[in-house]
Amino acid sequence: MTEPNEPNQPSEPDHPDEEQIAEAWRSAAHITLAPGPREVLEEAPAPDEEWTLPGGKAWVYLANPKFGLDKPVLLGDGFNTGPSDLDFSWEILERGPYPFISELRQRGRDVVLIGFDERSASILENAEVARAAIREAIARRKSGHPLAVGGFSMGGLVTRYALAKMEHDSEDHRTALYFSYDSPHRGAWIPIALQSFAHYIRKLNSAFSNQMNSPAARQLLWQHIAEWDDSPETDKERTEFTAELERVGGWPRQPRKIGVANGVRTGEGNGIAPGERAFRGKGLAITGTHLYTQPAGEDQLVAQLRVVTLRKPQIRTSGLPEIDGAPGGTLEGFGILADELNKIPAIIGLGSEAEIREHCFVPAVSAVALRDVDTHQKLYEPFPESSESEDSELDEYLCASQNEGHTLVTEELCTWIMDRLP
Structure with a gap:
């Protein structure tokens, strides 16, 4: 996957190309962040x-x-x-x-x-x-x-x-x-690490990015980014x-x-420590991606991104609190991401692991x-x-x-x- 405003990057040898990865993604995975079950096995009774x-x-x-x-x-x-x-x-x-x-x-x-x-x-x-x-x-x-x-x-x-x-x-x-x-x-909270990943993979699958950039998300989230390399801020909406x-x-x-x-x-707090790796890519196409829980301080690493390309840009934040571990209702954001990527056939190379599944969503x-x-x-x-x-x-x-x-x-x-x- 090529970076925005960057020259084309070579894909790794003997690896599915972007079109093959995008097609596998569309057919197997659906990354959206929401509480509750990912699948419903029984229909609701008919309403009166x-x-x-x-x-x-x-x-x-x-x-x-x-x-x-x-x-x-x-x-x-x-x-x-x-x-x-x-x-x-x-x-x-x-x-x-x-x-x-x-x-x-x-x-x-x-x-x-x-x-x-x-x-x-x-x-x-x-x-x-x-x-x-x-x-x-x-x-x-x-x-x-x-x-x-x-x-x-x-x-x-x-x-x-x-x-x-x-x-x-x-x-x-x-x-x-x-x-x-x-x-x-x-205000609600989705880790900047997850938001940046959502936008970074937009060319392969836009659903996650679209959710993060939807009107409701922009209105709900205390801090938001519209592009993978943006600085977090309160969105205009x-x-x-x-x-x-x-x-x-x-x-x-x-x-x-x-x-x-x-x-x-x-x-x-909920026991989630700041600055810990929460998600890592394991498959060939995503090895090098690491997402971290939110640390406080200046110029703090929250993500390293690599999907298909050889580049590994880093995402850093400044001035944010240790909010992932704060008292509040939690969401399995990192876990949902890993679970959905692992539904894609292993040959595509997007196998992942959530070492920490959840984060505070509503303090x-x-x-x-x-x-x-x-x-x-x-x-x-x-x-x-x-x-x-x-x-x-x-x-x-x-x-x-x-x-x-x-x-x-x-x-x-x-x-x-x-x-x-x-």
Whole structure:
């Protein structure tokens, strides 16, 4: 693979050419970063209702189909690429550690899963889908019971903006509770090492780079690069999104605002040390690629890249904290990359190993809207329970008792939310 603005580099002898590698990649691997299972083995049960919405849809599971919609709980989908997938949502919400949908319905709640035609589209665009779902729920209710509206990960930001915009526009959303589940209110994190690799291999396969450069990724990520050799910065789209959020009030003011984090509040990190090799290429076409966890300091090595060509450019960063090991919800970014590359036939030479599979994705302080994530102290300093805190922008929050997977659906966090439903 030739470098941008560089003369052609010779391929190694007796090795598949770029076209062969690209074709093998297209047929075997699909690198996108998202929590949850990579494959769904069982279909979700058919919903009681399906609403067609502009830019998306909603799948409705009623507590009592004979009665109809009574006490709606609306859940916005999280970040990924392509359209929302009901089977995937059901796998995460129902077949994981805790059957959240079933428990909600047993408590007499109607579950409305909000899906988007394109999950990587702008948060502002998908907020219009959420607004349409809220209007539909209000129109279809059989009683005057207020709504509970929220979402997982990006879905918490989508619904936060949707409710705030409705209030700004003097539209009654009839919502008594807003909730977020490990949503990156102060920004999310994908290691610069992974972002640089995504863009470096764009010529062979663009899907990973497209995801990292999508509108939603640019809005969610605290630090972003658009090209493999860029310097990390807050993307213009994130700046514009946060400005628009503030323009409509920042948060909805009418409902009570609660949130949960898949990370701890004690300051205890997830055990991932900075500056450690997390990923290495083993096949002939990728030997020489090394991706490292984020170290602090100046001119720090985070990646050495080599795919097909003989060159091995290095990626260095300055002024970033040791965020991969911070308290918060984790994502198996390095592991997903290695797993997908290892699906490609060995003859292609892209065999890889993830020596460290995961990294912090949503720091706990971001999920509870307490602090920014730009320094070691802000990330790692312990903070109190919500009843003792005046710093969070949420009315109440709960942090997990251990650092765990981003948006992992647990009894601990789900029962806390359900106990607060209107």
